[in-house]
Amino acid sequence: MQTVDQPSIIRLFRVTRRYGAQKALDDISLEIPANAFVFVTGPSGAGKSTLLKLLYLGLPSSEGQVIVDGMNLARMNRHRVPMLRRRIGIIFQDYKLISTRSVHQNVALVLEAAGTPHRAIAAKVNSVLRTVGMEARRDALPPSLSGGEQQRVAVARALVGEPRILLADEPTGSLDSASAAVVMDLILRFHQRGGTVLVATHDHHLIRSVPARVIHLVGGRLAENPETETAGDPLPAASNP
Ligand SMILES: Nc1ncnc2c1ncn2[C@@H]1O[C@H](COP(=O)(O)OP(=O)(O)OP(=O)(O)O)[C@@H](O)[C@H]1O
Ligand SMILES: [Mg+2]
Numbered sequence: 001m002q003t004v005d006q007p008s009i010i011r012l013f014r015v016t017r018r019y020g021a022q023k024a025l026d027d028i029s030l031e032i033p034a035n036a037f038v039f040v041t042g043p044s045g046a047g048k049s050t051l052l053k054l055l056y057l058g059l060p061s062s063e064g065q066v067i068v069d070g071m072n073l074a075r076m077n078r079h080r081v082p083m084l085r086r087r088i089g090i091i092f093q094d095y096k097l098i099s100t101r102s103v104h105q106n107v108a109l110v111l112e113a114a115g116t117p118h119r120a121i122a123a124k125v126n127s128v129l130r131t132v133g134m135e136a137r138r139d140a141l142p143p144s145l146s147g148g149e150q151q152r153v154a155v156a157r158a159l160v161g162e163p164r165i166l167l168a169d170e171p172t173g174s175l176d177s178a179s180a181a182v183v184m185d186l187i188l189r190f191h192q193r194g195g196t197v198l199v200a201t202h203d204h205h206l207i208r209s210v211p212a213r214v215i216h217l218v219g220g221r222l223a224e225n226p227e228t229e230t231a232g233d234p235l236p237a238a239s240n241p
Contacts, residue, residue: 008067009034009165009196010055015064017050017220024050026220028064032198032213034164037191039207039230040200042217048200051217052167055198056088057081069164086114089158091187093170095150097142097157103129104138107157114161128156132186148179155186166190168199172206184209208233 010032017025025047032038040048053059054066057073066073069087076084097106104125111121129135132152142150151171158166168187172180188210191197201207207214211232216223 007034008032009036009069010198011065011067012054013065013067015054015061015066017047017054017059018062023220025054025061025217028220028222030215030222032196034196035191035194037188037197037210037212038199039210039212039214040198040217041202041204041207041214042223043202045219046217047220048202048217049169050220052090052169052198052200055165055167056085056090082113086161087164089161089163089166089190091151091154091158091166091168091171093173095142095147095154097150097153099142102139102141103134103145103153106142106153107160110157110161124160125156128160129153131159131189132156133182146179148175148182151175151179151183152186155183159186159190163195165196165198168197170201170203171199172203173201180206 008031010030012028012030015025015028016023028051040051042048050059054061054073055068057076061074068084071080071084073084101109107125107128108121111124116124126135126138129138132155134149134152134156137145137149142153145153166187171187172183175183184206187197187199208230209232210230212230214228214230
């Protein structure tokens with residue numbers, strides 16, 4: 001629920017995104033307050049990934065206004081995009097780690113791109129790798145890791161820059177239930193520290209595992225009864241990852 005002292009960190013006003021003649025998102029208006037935990041759900045092709053991409057300017061919208069952390073993305077100058085991206089951590093279903101760089105280097109790249117002083121980088125990377133339990137594998141190359149381990153590194157990479165917003169697109173889609181519970185626990189801890197979280201998923205077990213706002217998309221539109229709140233029953237594997 002939005003309050004006066006908790007302004008929306010994400011606002012969409014009449015947003016449409018077209019691919020050719022097709023509308024992947026159709027006239028979406030939404031407000032998400034800071035520190036919300038939101039699931040974006042709906043069938044395959046509903047526009048979930050497209051919605052997340054608009055928020056980090058992975059794609060521009062075709063029409064409408066997208067405002068993220070006070071920045072109007074439609075009017076944003078290209079050279080300000082890195083500033084937007086520094087406020088957002090992104091987790092992809094297929095991890096998107098660089099296979100020829102070590103775990104440590106994959107995470108460090110974010111800070112190097114942000115101009116963090118060299119000496120501070122190692123300490124921050126080691127700390128976040130400890131948080132996700134991947135410190136011992138810091139020199140490993142991603143292809144030598146399991147899917148769950150790669151996703152933990154991807155979570156570390158998303159969190160190392162201390163973003164305000166975490167966007168996760170099917171973050172547990174290719175993981176077994178124990179690894180999924182570990183990754184969700186890391187996302188929840190980010191939320192408990194004050195972060196704003198959007199998770200796109202069609203996994204109803206995952207959605208029910210967290211008390212959260214649920215936004216339903218169908219065919220690029222907000223569903224007729226667009227929102228519910230979940231109670232938060234823990235994932236079966238959450239207590240024994
Ligand atoms: N690069 C693209 N070019 C053309 N059409 C696209 C492109 N990306 C997505 N689309 C179309 O836009 C619609 C929404 O796609 P999107 O990937 O956002 O759906 P989704 O809800 O994330 O689906 P899934 O659950 O399968 O990941 C789909 O009809 C898709 O085919
Ligand atoms: Mg998708």
